[in-house]
Amino acid sequence: MAARAAFTDSDTADEAVRATCDDATTCKRFATSKGYWKDPYMQYFARSVGERKAPEINRGYYARVQGMNHLLDAFIRKTECDCQVINLGAGLDTTFWRLKEENLLPRKFFEIDFPTVVARKIHNIKKKPPLSKPIIETHSTDSLLLDAHSLDSDRYCIIGADLRDISTLDQKLKKFQLNQELPTMLLSECVLVYMTPSHSSNIIHWAAESFHTAMFINYEQVNMSDRFGQVMIENLQRRQCNLAGVEACQSLESQKERFLKSGWEHADALDMMTVYSMLPQEDVARIERLEFLDEKELLHQLLQHYSICWATKDKLNLGLSQLAY
Numbered sequence: 396m397a398a399r400a401a402f403t404d405s406d407t408a409d410e411a412v413r414a415t416c417d418d419a420t421t422c423k424r425f426a427t428s429k430g431y432w433k434d435p436y437m438q439y440f441a442r443s444v445g446e447r448k449a450p451e452i453n454r455g456y457y458a459r460v461q462g463m464n465h466l467l468d469a470f471i472r473k474t475e476c477d478c479q480v481i482n483l484g485a486g487l488d489t490t491f492w493r494l495k496e497e498n499l500l501p502r503k504f505f506e507i508d509f510p511t512v513v514a515r516k517i518h519n520i521k522k523k524p525p526l527s528k529p530i531i532e533t534h535s536t537d538s539l540l541l542d543a544h545s546l547d548s549d550r551y552c553i554i555g556a557d558l559r560d561i562s563t564l565d566q567k568l569k570k571f572q573l574n575q576e577l578p579t580m581l582l583s584e585c586v587l588v589y590m591t592p593s594h595s596s597n598i599i600h601w602a603a604e605s606f607h608t609a610m611f612i613n614y615e616q617v618n619m620s621d622r623f624g625q626v627m628i629e630n631l632q633r634r635q636c637n638l639a640g641v642e643a644c645q646s647l648e649s650q651k652e653r654f655l656k657s658g659w660e661h662a663d664a665l666d667m668m669t670v671y672s673m674l675p676q677e678d679v680a681r682i683e684r685l686e687f688l689d690e691k692e693l694l695h696q697l698l699q700h701y702s703i704c705w706a707t708k709d710k711l712n713l714g715l716s717q718l719a720y
Contacts, residue, residue, distance in 0.1 A: 409509065412589045412636065419585070420487045421445045423460070426453040431682050432460055436489040439523040440516070450686040451694040455667070455701070457682055459614055462670040462703050462720075463584065464490075466612050469718045470580050471499050478578040481505045481568070483558055483598065484586030487516055491551050495529045502577060503550055505568065510544040510555030517546050517553065540571075547571045558586070559594045561601050578711065579606040584614040588640045595640050596657060599706075603658030607710035610718070611654065616644040617666055617702035624700055647702060654706035661716040664704035671698055673720040 424441035425448045427434045471478060471494070478501045482488060485506035494500045508516075520526045521541075530539070533550040540547040544555030545567075552571045556564045581602050587595040602611055618624055619641050628638055638644070643653050651662040671679070688694060707715040 410635075412509075422448055422452060422456050426456045429453060429685055431457045431685065434489055434493070436492040436526065439526050440487040440489070440519055450688045451690070451697055453686065454671075454682065454688070454694055455697050458667050458671040458674065458698060459584070459701070461674050461678075462667065463582065463612060463614055464493075465674070465720060466610075466703070466705055466718060467580060467582065468499060470578075470610050470715070471501055473713055473715065473718065474501075474578045476501055478580060479503045479505065479574060480580045480582065481507065481573075483507050483581060483583040485553070485582075486512060487519075488584075490582075492526065492529055495533065495550075500533065500550060501580070502574070503552060503572065505571070505573065506551075506553040507556050507558060507564065507568075508553075509557065513544050513553055513555035517541070517543070520546065545571070558598060559590060561597050565601065565605070575605055576607075578608040578713065578715075579610075581609065581611040583612070586615070587613060588615045588638050588644060589636075591639045592642055592653075595643065596653065599654055599659070600657040603654075603708060606708070608708065608713065608715070610705060610707045610715050611659065612703060612705045613650070614701065614703050615650075616641070616700055617647060617650060617664075618700050619644045623696050627700060647704070650702055650704040651706075654704065658708070659706035660708045662704065662706040663719065664702050665720070666699050667701040667703070668695055668698035670703055670720060 420437070420441045423434065424437050425444055426432070427437055428444045431453055467480070467490070476499065480501050482490065482505065485508050488506070491500075491504045491506070494504065520530065530548050530551050534548040546553045554567050554571065556567050558564060587598065599611065602609060616624070616627065616638070619628065619638075628641065631638060643649055647664040647666065650664045654662040705718070707718070709715040
């Protein structure tokens with residue numbers, strides 16, 4: 396029992412990690428209010444726009460959202476929606492509602508996060524018809540399976556679980572009709588970096604073992620051994636937020652290697668400066684007109700210290716390794 400003590404909800408480190416969920420939500424809410432991208436659902440999770448965010452932060456979130464969406468949507472189109480998505484550490488993410496609106500809904504969309512985060516999200520869904528209606532519309536019966544820490548419908552499922560406890564996570568997903576034969580997308584955004592290397596390796600290995608045809612997209616820090624990276628680490632530590640898995644974030648090679656040594660067939664990684672330069676340039680020009688950016692060097696440094704790494708295994712020969720920017 397002693398080994399589980401570090402993972403209780405009262406743990407300060409876990410509280411700090413949960414706070415990053417609110418940070419991401421408020422940053423996305425502000426950026427969408429300025430017109431960086433459209434997300435009509437974010438307002439139901441963050442009521443007020445909040446204090447002004449620096450232009451480089453807004454552009455960074457734009458690159459993150461567009462970069463993740465590009466690969467996710469390409470996977471869903473490649474499988475012709477005959478797939479499932481598992482969002483690990485989903486927080487208050489609104490991707491399910493976007494996919495429903497764009498007719499890109501997979502067979503089932505799963506979200507996992509701490510039980511306290513999930514309870515908040517379920518509360519919001521129950522109270523806000525624009526959130527609950529799309530779930531009900533895609534459900535075949537009158538009743539949803541709903542309790543304090545889980546909600547299950549035909550196409551959307553949210554589960555309260557600790558990602559470090561793989562056996563319980565696996566049991567819960569199977570209880571809610573996870574299909575191991577379906578092509579599966581796994582998403583994680585600034586999630587693995589808050590776990591020890593052994594815990595994140597367990598997730599990556601479990602995913603590779605569980606699905607014969609799959610893609611894993613991971614967004615998080617990179618190039619963390621230089622001075623700028625050290626300052627990022629120190630800033631988070633001041634908020635009791637420890638990057639326990641930072642050793643995998645030393646380079647693009649170390650990001651790819653963690654997947655290749657855990658059963659994935661193919662891996663690629665790009666820093667966000669590169670991703671930003673590969674996004675549709677007409678839209679990039681549009682968002683760059685939204686706010687004046689005085690110090691472009693800071694944006695470049697910021698984007699060079701985040702990356703998207705994606706890994707695939709492809710028994711069904713769908714051509715997943717060709718999905719890129």
